[in-house]
Amino acid sequence: MKLLRRTPLGLALLTFAACDPPPTTVAVEAPAAAPFSASGGDALRYTLSFPEAGAHMIDVSAELPTGGEAQLTLFMAVWTPGSYLVREYSRHVEGVQATGPDGAPLTVTKTSKNRWVVNTQGLDAVQVRYRVYARELGVQTNFVDPEIAVLNGAPTFLSVVGRGDTPHTVKLNLPAAWAACETGLDAHPDGQPCHFTATSYDELVDSPILLGNPTVLPFEVMGVPHRLVIAGDQGLWDMDRAVKDVQRVVEEQAGFWGGLPYDHYLFLTVADEGSGGLEHLDSTLLLTSRWRGADDEEWKDFLGLVSHELFHAWNVKRLRPQGLGPFDYEQEVYTESLWVAEGLTAYYDDLLLVRAGLITESDYLTRLSRAINASMVPPGRKVRSVALSSFDAWIRHYRADELSQTAP
Structure with a gap:
């Protein structure tokens, strides 16, 4: 998971404890029934x-x-x-x-x-x-x-x-x-x-x-097929650069881990507004700004998002805290280990970009310093453990207010 702001939950938890109205639902009827075969097996x-x-x-x-x-x-x-x-x-x-x-x-x-x-x-x-x-x-x-x-x-x-x-x-x-x-x-x-x-x-x-009607850019790493799929407003994107840079991210992480844990992988990317990503077993869904293709700093942010979500293919999707699976999809699933699941991922996402030659050491240190400084500000870091911050992510992280960063 990568969140909408640059300082992710994980890095904040790893470094120090993290201290439009809903859309209108339209009432409609389901479409008319049609006969079907009852012999479809157990699926x-x-x-x-x-x-x-x-x-x-x-x-x-x-x-x-x-x-x-x-x-x-x-x-x-x-x-x-x-x-x-x-x-x-x-x-x-x-x-x-x-x-x-x-x-x-x-x-x-x-x-x-x-x-x-x-x-x-x-x-x-x-x-x-x-x-x-x-x-x-x-x-x-x-x-x-x-x-x-x-x-x-x-x-x-x-x-x-x-x-x-x-x-x-x-x-x-x-x-x-x-x-x-x-x-x-x-x-x-x-x-x-x-x-x-x-x-x-x-x-x-x-x-x-x-x-x-997305743009689909295929490539291979270690013989494993990957696809960078880009939908939305793509006018400012350099597609050659995009596929080369994303491929380089995959190559670096494959080398870091010693192989790839899947037999195919998709980067499903929507270029619109905002920023965020979510990890999946054989893919990731990325939401990014349409303007990122036109600005070098914005592009580095996008590559950081790619790196973060891909790293989760190992850390969280294959190596996970015991509490994160099997899932109960109807209520909260608590863990005190998000600081590992997200924190280690947030640590390595930009670091592996440096090793891949996609950002400079100076870029990396600037970005790391910015993230650490953001984590130093909330006084809650002095009173909330990383374990408790992980446990309370359900009620605090996505619903942050002025008290969230200060209360024990």
Whole structure:
């Protein structure tokens, strides 16, 4: 995780203890039911469509085997791993309905803020349909408009309680104007375009999706395919420089760790406003300013973001504090070790840029000094341990106020 300000949580925790109104939800009905086959095996099968992209809506259809159960309990995650804040994703879910294979309606009862119970009537499989409002551009949230879709798993997919280890598949029906679907998920064995498979709910949530007409820049390191995918306002970006510099970051980190831990990797990049990144198993989702391609200092910041999120492919995604997995997606997951998970990553992100020859030693020392000075200012560093600061990230870091930096 890399946050919107230059001094990241991790470096602050490692060095010293860290001391627009919500979008309007539109009430809509789910699309009409259509008959489906109940012989799809054990996998939970999702189809996403975008008939009203201009209204920022995602239409979701899920074909769910019942396993013979009289009821299926559906849930939506309330947070995204790597970003320690309960975001209440279910607030953007509308029109949850269920039918049998013949299209006949089934009873759906909402039982909590993020759970629904479907009466299966003894059917082998049911179809659940709902819509998701997507107008929050970020690395943890969803955004859809006529030009682009940025999708994260946690705020998109209703899943079935107790089926986390079951395969999940995703079929994406793209508008005619969109040409590409980019994700770290494996292609479905049927070979159909924009059809993907995940071995589990964890893998589904850990694989963001970028749709539209991005620039795709492939390269290899140690024989492993990588893609730098850039969507949004790219007019000021030097694509040759971008792919060469990102490749150099990967090469340096592969040398540092002694190899690569994945068999493919994507840098999913949206050039718009703001800055942030979130690590995933075989990819990262990056949000960066459209202006970064035009300014050397801004470009160094972007490379620092790339370096930070890639480093997480080892530190956190493969080597992690014991508390960070397996995840409970419906409530906070506490750990006193974010200062390791984020702190070590924040230490190495710029340092490895120096070793890669992408910034100078003077650049590095300037950036490090700035980060240390920012961490020295809050008096809370004298009274809050790094462990407690890690534990309280859920309530303090993303909701900082004037008291956050001073109170014990």
